[in-house]
Amino acid sequence: MQPAMLLTHLSLTNFRNFIxxxxxxxxxxxxxxGANAQGxxxxxxxxxxxxxxxxxxxxxxRNLINLLALKEQRPFARIVAEISRKDRAHTIEIRLILxxxxxxxxxxxxxxxxxxxxxxxxxxxxxVFNSILFFPQDMLILEGSPGKRRRHLNxxxxxxxxxxxxxxxxxxxxxxxxxxxxxxxxxxxxxxRQLTFWNERLAEQAAILIRSRALGLSELEKLADRIHSExxxxxxxLRLKYVPAFHRAAEAGQQFDLPFAGEMDWTTQTxxxxxxxxxxxxxxxxxxxxxxxxxxxxxHRDDFYFIMNDMDLRIYGSRGQNRTAMLSLMLAEVEWxxxxxxxxxxxxxxxxxxELDATRREDLLRRIGSVNQTILTAADMDMFNDSFRQRxxxxxxxxxxxxxxGNRE
Ligand SMILES: Nc1ncnc2c1ncn2[C@@H]1O[C@H](COP(=O)(O)OP(=O)(O)OP(=O)(O)O)[C@@H](O)[C@H]1O
Ligand SMILES: [Mg+2]
Numbered sequence: 028m029q030p031a032m033l034l035t036h037l038s039l040t041n042f043r044n045f046i047x048x049x050x051x052x053x054x055x056x057x058x059x060x061g062a063n064a065q066g067x068x069x070x071x072x073x074x075x076x077x078x079x080x081x082x083x084x085x086x087x088x089r090n091l092i093n094l095l096a097l098k099e100q101r102p103f104a105r106i107v108a109e110i111s112r113k114d115r116a117h118t119i120e121i122r123l124i125l126x127x128x129x130x131x132x133x134x135x136x137x138x139x140x141x142x143x144x145x146x147x148x149x150x151x152x153x154x155v156f157n158s159i160l161f162f163p164q165d166m167l168i169l170e171g172s173p174g175k176r177r178r179h180l181n182x183x184x185x186x187x188x189x190x191x192x193x194x195x196x197x198x199x200x201x202x203x204x205x206x207x208x209x210x211x212x213x214x215x216x217x218x219x220r221q222l223t224f225w226n227e228r229l230a231e232q233a234a235i236l237i238r239s240r241a242l243g244l245s246e247l248e249k250l251a252d253r254i255h256s257e258x259x260x261x262x263x264x265l266r267l268k269y270v271p272a273f274h275r276a277a278e279a280g281q282q283f284d285l286p287f288a289g290e291m292d293w294t295t296q297t298x299x300x301x302x303x304x305x306x307x308x309x310x311x312x313x314x315x316x317x318x319x320x321x322x323x324x325x326x327h328r329d330d331f332y333f334i335m336n337d338m339d340l341r342i343y344g345s346r347g348q349n350r351t352a353m354l355s356l357m358l359a360e361v362e363w364x365x366x367x368x369x370x371x372x373x374x375x376x377x378x379x380x381x382e383l384d385a386t387r388r389e390d391l392l393r394r395i396g397s398v399n400q401t402i403l404t405a406a407d408m409d410m411f412n413d414s415f416r417q418r419x420x421x422x423x424x425x426x427x428x429x430x431x432x433g434n435r436e
Contacts, residue, residue, distance in 0.1 A: 030113035031371035031399030032157055034074060040105040041096035043069035045427040052402070053420045056395065058411065059404045060432060061424035067404035068162065070424070071375040074402065075160040077108050077119050079182065080140055080149045084162060088123050089136055097125065110156050113370055117155055118143055153189045157364050157372035161357045161379060169353050170341055173330040180331070183360050184243045187367045191239045198232035198326060205229050206321055213320035219313075226309045229325065234302040236326040237271050241293035243363075244269045244331055250359035251352075255335075258351050258390045263335050265352055269293055272328035273308040350382045354391060361398055374401040380410040388412075 031054070039048040044066050061067050072082050076091075085091055092104040102125040110117040120141040128135050140147050142155060168179045185192035205225040211217035248267040255265035271293065296304075308324055309316075316323050333340040333352050340349050357374075364372040374395060380388050392415045395401045408416065421432035 030369060032368075032373060033111040033400050034077075034108055034156070034373055035111050035116075036109040037074065038105075038107040039073055041093040041102070042073050042091060042104045042106060043093060043427075045069065045073070046093060046095075048427065048429065050429055052400070054400050056415070056419040057400075057402045058408070058415075058419045058421045059402065059424050059429070060406070060408055060421060061404070062406060065424045066427045067424055068377050069427075071160060071162075071377050071402060071404065073106050074108070074373070075158050075375055076106055076121060077110075077156045078152065078158045078186065080121055080138065080152050083160075083178065083182065084164065087136075088138065089125065092123055092125060101126070108156070119152070119156060120144075150189075150192065153185065153192065154368065157186050157368060157370070158375055159357050159360050159364070159372055160375040160377070161354065162377045163381070165357075166349060166353055168356075169333050169344075169349050173328070176331055177327075177329060180240060180243070183247075183363075184239055186364060186372075187243070188239065191236070194232050194235040194239075198229070198236060201225065201229045201232060202322055202325070202327060209316055209322065210320040212317045219317075222309075222313070226306060229322070230302045230305040230309065233273075233305050233325050234298050237293065237301050237305075237329070238296070238298055240271075240326070240329065240331075241269055241296070245294045246363055246366075247356065247359045250362045251355040254358045254362075254394065255352060255355035257394065258355060258387055259348075260386065260390070263348065263351070265355055266334040267356070268332045268334050270330050270332065272326070272330070273305055273324040346382050347384060347387065350379075351387055354379060358394060371399045374398045376401065376403045378404055378406070380405065 033054050034052050036051050037048065038050075039045040042048075044064075048070075059067050059070065072084065072091075076082055082088070082091065092102050096102050096104065104123045105120065107118065107120045110119060118141075120139075122137075122139040122141075124137045124139065126135050126137055127133070138149065140149055140152060142151060165179075168175050181191075181195055185195070205222075208217055208221055208225055212219065212222070244267045248265070251267065252265045255263055268290070274291065305325070312323055333344070333349075333356075335344065335348060335352060338344070340352055344352065361372055361374050376395070379391065383391065388410055389412060392412065395403075396418070403419075405411070408421070411419075423430050423432045
């Protein structure tokens with residue numbers, strides 16, 4: 028077997044509907060079968076929580092604590108995992124503790140992270156346990172607002188490159204400061220020349236982000252195009268077209284069903300060139316930014332498009348095509364993480380087979396055979412072919428309890 032990060036043991040306490048779960052996990056493919064509302068999605072969410080200490084699908088960490096446990100004196104949830112890596116084994120423990128602060132009963136959630144038994148910062152989790160998660164609602168990454176795509180891209184690149192995560196945090200801080208100054212300028216409570224300092228700082232971080240996004244998307248595009256072509260038996264090509272916000276205005280009005288004439292290859296732009304272009308945009312839009320009291324362009328407004336056979340999938344894609352494209356992106360991320368980290372990440376797929384025709388389902392199941400550890404969920408086994416059933420470990424999940432498939436208890 029190739030080097031891989033493997034989740035070998037998972038222990039949950041008061042996480043969603045799991046009051047207590049203690050389980051070993053095998054390598055290879057595990058299929059978790061269960062009726063609605065039994066805990067399939069929650070289990071994948073708990074595993075993915077180990078990757079960055081957050082859940083992209085929960086508005087607040089508080090929602091992750093079991094509702095009955097919330098009634099206790101000191102509510103908490105805990106995830107403990109044993110990870111096997113090529114060099115050594117690791118333990119990750121994450122505790123979510125709801126504390127009462129002050130006399131008026133106000134609550135605050137405290138998150139504690141322990142790596143190999145030692146308390147660490149949340150961001151120290153980066154790279155300890157890589158996983159890629161696909162939930163059905165992740166179709167919104169393709170079909171929904173640009174914010175969903177940006178968030179997803181940020182999470183992916185951060186797993187590969189901790190420096191990107193730092194630039195992102197710094198960009199957010201500087202953006203807040205610059206917006207505050209623009210607001211003051213709008214109200215004539217500051218001087219225009221004060222902007223120079225913040226423009227410079229924002230453009231510096233923006234150039235780092237734009238360059239990483241351009242390079243990352245181009246790597247992902249190469250991998251995703253190959254996978255998408257395989258899953259569609261050569262009928263479809265997939266492109267991920269990056270459109271930095273400071274450049275989008277120039278393209279406004281262009282129809283995406285037309286061939287892209289004269290488009291930019293952002294990967295060839297150096298940091299300094301990008302920075303100068305951003306500063307130029309700031310300069311050109313200064314009056315408008317002051318009038319509106321906000322930063323109008325920059326990585327916080329970037330977007331990228333899924334282009335299949337020269338069509339924008341958001342506008343023209345069928346459900347099955349869109350799902351194939353999203354899965355191709357996720358599988359491309361798995362390969363990219365493998366290339367960058369030298370170990371396969373764990374792949375978590377929630378109800379992926381729905382909406383795919385029999386051929387695409389078969390190709391997908393064959394394809395995930397190359398990932399060292401995949402955990403899939405489904406309400407029933409109808410859509411899984413015999414060859415998959417023979418090689419997979421199949422578990423049944425009922426009310427937060429896991430048993431081997433076929434066992435009554
Ligand atoms: N904080 C919580 N405390 C207790 N129960 C919760 C909490 N959050 C969610 N649940 C419940 O946990 C159960 C399992 O939810 P989950 O989404 O994991 O189900 P599922 O098996 O994926 O179902 P489906 O097939 O419908 O997607 C549901 O009944 C849900 O309402
Ligand atoms: Mg579910």
